[in-house]
Amino acid sequence: MTIELSLKENNVGLPPSLPERPIANLEDIPVGARLQDPEISASVSIDISAGLVACSQIMVNASTKILRKCLHNSTQKKRH
Numbered sequence: 001m002t003i004e005l006s007l008k009e010n011n012v013g014l015p016p017s018l019p020e021r022p023i024a025n026l027e028d029i030p031v032g033a034r035l036q037d038p039e040i041s042a043s044v045s046i047d048i049s050a051g052l053v054a055c056s057q058i059m060v061n062a063s064t065k066i067l068r069k070c071l072h073n074s075t076q077k078k079r080h
Helices: 003-009 037-079
Strands: none
Touching: none
16 A cells, blocks of 8 residues: 555545656756756755754754753752
C-alpha cells in the first residue's frame, strides 16, 4: 500500500502536487542564464556554512547557560 492510498483511506488530505516540469533543451537556454557548476557549489557551500555557524552558536549558548547554572549552584552550596 502506498502512502497516498493510506492517507486517502484515513481521510487525510494530500498536499498539492507540483506541476510537471516542462521538457527543456539546454541549447534553448541562453548561456548567461545558465547556472554553472561552480556557482551551484558555491551557493550550497554558503548555505551549509551558515547552518554550521548557527548550530555552533546554539551549542555555545546552551553550554554557557549550563555552565552558569552549575557555577551558580556550586556557589550557593558553599555559602550554606
